Amino acid sequence: MKKILRSKHLIGTLLSLLLLGTALSSCRYLDIVPDGTATNEDAFKNPMAAKKYLYSCYGFIPKPSSGTGSMDFLSGDEVVTSFAHETPNKFNEGLYTSTNPILSYWNQLFEGIRYCYTLIDNVDQVPNIDKQTAEDYKAQATFLIGYYHYLLMQNYGPVILITGVEDVNAKAEDFKPRSTMDECVDFVVKKLDDAAGRLPERREGDDYGLATKAAAKAIKAKLLVMAASPLFNGYQDVAGLKNPDGTALFPQSFDQTKWDKAYTAAVDAVQAAEAAGHKLYVAQEGTLANIKEPQDPVQRSLRLSLLDRDMSTETVWGDTRGQGYYDIQSKSAPWSHNASNNWLAWGGVCPTLAMMERFYTANGLPLAEDPTFAPEADWWTLMEAPEGYENAEGQIPNFLYNREPRLYAWTTFHNGYYEVAGTISGTNYAKEYHRGKDGAKLVMKLRLNDISGRQAGEDRPRDNDYSPGGFLNKRLVHPLMTPSKGKYDNYIHPTVTLADLYLLAAESAVETGKLAEAKSYLDKIRKRAGIPSVDQAWAKAKHPEKAQTKEGMREIARQERMIEMYLLNQNFWDMRRWLLAEKYFSVSPSGMNIMTDDLQLYTRPTVLSDVRRRFVAPTNYLMPFPQGEINTNAKLVQNPGY
Numbered sequence: 001m002k003k004i005l006r007s008k009h010l011i012g013t014l015l016s017l018l019l020l021g022t023a024l025s026s027c028r029y030l031d032i033v034p035d036g037t038a039t040n041e042d043a044f045k046n047p048m049a050a051k052k053y054l055y056s057c058y059g060f061i062p063k064p065s066s067g068t069g070s071m072d073f074l075s076g077d078e079v080v081t082s083f084a085h086e087t088p089n090k091f092n093e094g095l096y097t098s099t100n101p102i103l104s105y106w107n108q109l110f111e112g113i114r115y116c117y118t119l120i121d122n123v124d125q126v127p128n129i130d131k132q133t134a135e136d137y138k139a140q141a142t143f144l145i146g147y148y149h150y151l152l153m154q155n156y157g158p159v160i161l162i163t164g165v166e167d168v169n170a171k172a173e174d175f176k177p178r179s180t181m182d183e184c185v186d187f188v189v190k191k192l193d194d195a196a197g198r199l200p201e202r203r204e205g206d207d208y209g210l211a212t213k214a215a216a217k218a219i220k221a222k223l224l225v226m227a228a229s230p231l232f233n234g235y236q237d238v239a240g241l242k243n244p245d246g247t248a249l250f251p252q253s254f255d256q257t258k259w260d261k262a263y264t265a266a267v268d269a270v271q272a273a274e275a276a277g278h279k280l281y282v283a284q285e286g287t288l289a290n291i292k293e294p295q296d297p298v299q300r301s302l303r304l305s306l307l308d309r310d311m312s313t314e315t316v317w318g319d320t321r322g323q324g325y326y327d328i329q330s331k332s333a334p335w336s337h338n339a340s341n342n343w344l345a346w347g348g349v350c351p352t353l354a355m356m357e358r359f360y361t362a363n364g365l366p367l368a369e370d371p372t373f374a375p376e377a378d379w380w381t382l383m384e385a386p387e388g389y390e391n392a393e394g395q396i397p398n399f400l401y402n403r404e405p406r407l408y409a410w411t412t413f414h415n416g417y418y419e420v421a422g423t424i425s426g427t428n429y430a431k432e433y434h435r436g437k438d439g440a441k442l443v444m445k446l447r448l449n450d451i452s453g454r455q456a457g458e459d460r461p462r463d464n465d466y467s468p469g470g471f472l473n474k475r476l477v478h479p480l481m482t483p484s485k486g487k488y489d490n491y492i493h494p495t496v497t498l499a500d501l502y503l504l505a506a507e508s509a510v511e512t513g514k515l516a517e518a519k520s521y522l523d524k525i526r527k528r529a530g531i532p533s534v535d536q537a538w539a540k541a542k543h544p545e546k547a548q549t550k551e552g553m554r555e556i557a558r559q560e561r562m563i564e565m566y567l568l569n570q571n572f573w574d575m576r577r578w579l580l581a582e583k584y585f586s587v588s589p590s591g592m593n594i595m596t597d598d599l600q601l602y603t604r605p606t607v608l609s610d611v612r613r614r615f616v617a618p619t620n621y622l623m624p625f626p627q628g629e630i631n632t633n634a635k636l637v638q639n640p641g642y
Helices: 002-023 037-043 047-058 087-092 106-125 131-156 181-196 213-228 257-275 297-304 328-332 353-358 405-410 498-511 515-529 534-538 544-548 550-564 571-577 627-632
Strands: 079-081 315-319 343-345 349-351 382-384 395-397 411-413 417-419 441-443 471-473 493-497
Touching: 037 047, 037 106, 047 106, 047 131, 106 131, 131 181, 131 213, 181 213, 213 257, 213 315, 213 493, 213 498, 257 498, 297 405, 297 515, 315 498, 328 343, 328 349, 328 471, 353 550, 405 411, 493 498, 498 515, 498 550, 515 534, 515 550, 534 544, 544 550, 550 571
Parallel strands: none
Antiparallel strands: 079 349, 315 493, 349 471, 382 395, 411 471, 417 441
16 A cells, blocks of 8 residues: 555656646647657657656646636635635636636647647657557547547537647648537547546556546546536527537537436446445544544544545545645645744635535435424524534534534534644644544634634734635545645545546436436435435425426435535536526625624624625636637637627
């Protein structure tokens, strides 16, 4: 196992260095190196050089856990942050344009595609390279070509398809137009099928984190579910978009067969992942004994599901680059600084009230459907947490009592607990706030002028580092994280999880009328979450018939996905493909009233007026092509509204 961890670090380091170079690139996809003989000779002069070049092909994947370099991580409506100046907020505010896209993956992904084709064209000529190794490298490059095209489609819809190393001296009249959405889907499916047939089931040792058969089938499933979804399957507001020759780029009407294909691909991906040994993580008694909290077995499994580097097999394919100073752990963990006034943790990632409402009751039902849950009029009435209550102490609102384990495992609130290591005087890490076994969790204080709340007064310099809505994120924060600069507990940030595949299978099963099968996939996730099955829960709901209809099950499956995929880079895209973004992303978020120290007033839903939200349909459903590309290529038609 030590060998695996070292290799993760090696691959991650290489990718980080390569991404730094990528981020600085501004060239168009036709103007990308390597294109010279000398460059190729150097890159493929021996097997080690070829291996490094293969790693460089992965280096164009956008880092999913970056708080500053990812458009889809802290965007959407799951969280708000106190970091108004950072990139994700620009997407929340709808401030991206074709001339100022804020963060565009266009050049980055096309550059990656060129690298991959260059490898395919040259790796067989590497002196003394093993034939099997060369074939594996080509399979990985083929997978990445498919994956990069998929990411481009997720951003822009139909795109230019790249079928080989393009001529950098091509004349303007030879530039390509956008292919249709269906052509793009077919192209990527063929690439992923080709790769899946040649890739191994799993990777170990030095190859851990590289492409596998399960990863290829997983991306194919995600692609086909996306293509079957409302945004790409008959959405009339984009149906009129055409190439200069009159070719319609988007499907003109809804096609049910696309959901049939999505269902088949999702089930196939599930089977491939399970055959490769992937399974939902359940913390085993006695493991990770150095992690004292959470003790509740369900919450422990949920909190550690993606963090247990040695035992978790839930991540089907993930990012190995590790955590940085401005990534999710330091951004989420309770605010702290050292004696030199150096900021070490920011405490500024806050689940929105909408997200907190999405989590079920302890009975596995939406709040409004559970007849045993407090009536909405009493949600914000304060109650005393029972003695020995494992989730909070003191007074909390009814809204936060008797909820499902995922809420407590992945979020916290005023007087709630946060499992994290370290003792730092003058902060929420001070001894007086330690609770639980060996003091391994902290009781949070988030009101105005509380130790983790927003600070007032000229001598309290806390304008950015606080929870804007009085809740705080715990997901993807390791309980052993020490809030000191550069010290993070690294894990593989998931690109695809087995839970993701179960949810895709459930969603496509609903859309193909297989309701019982959809429930069986959802129940796998619900069982790990510590809540009753769909049928058991909804038998006691106010409207039990909902779980027996296609429309009702669609809503149930989507809510389950919203919960389980919390902060896993899906909300930004899911809401778009479902055509729900204009409903959820244009609404000003709400939270607690953090500008008071009175607990009664604090626990009142408050519109966060200083957090801007803007979403314009149909414009913001797709990203804009960089205007420079439009100016260069007369055949490239811009997306609507830009």
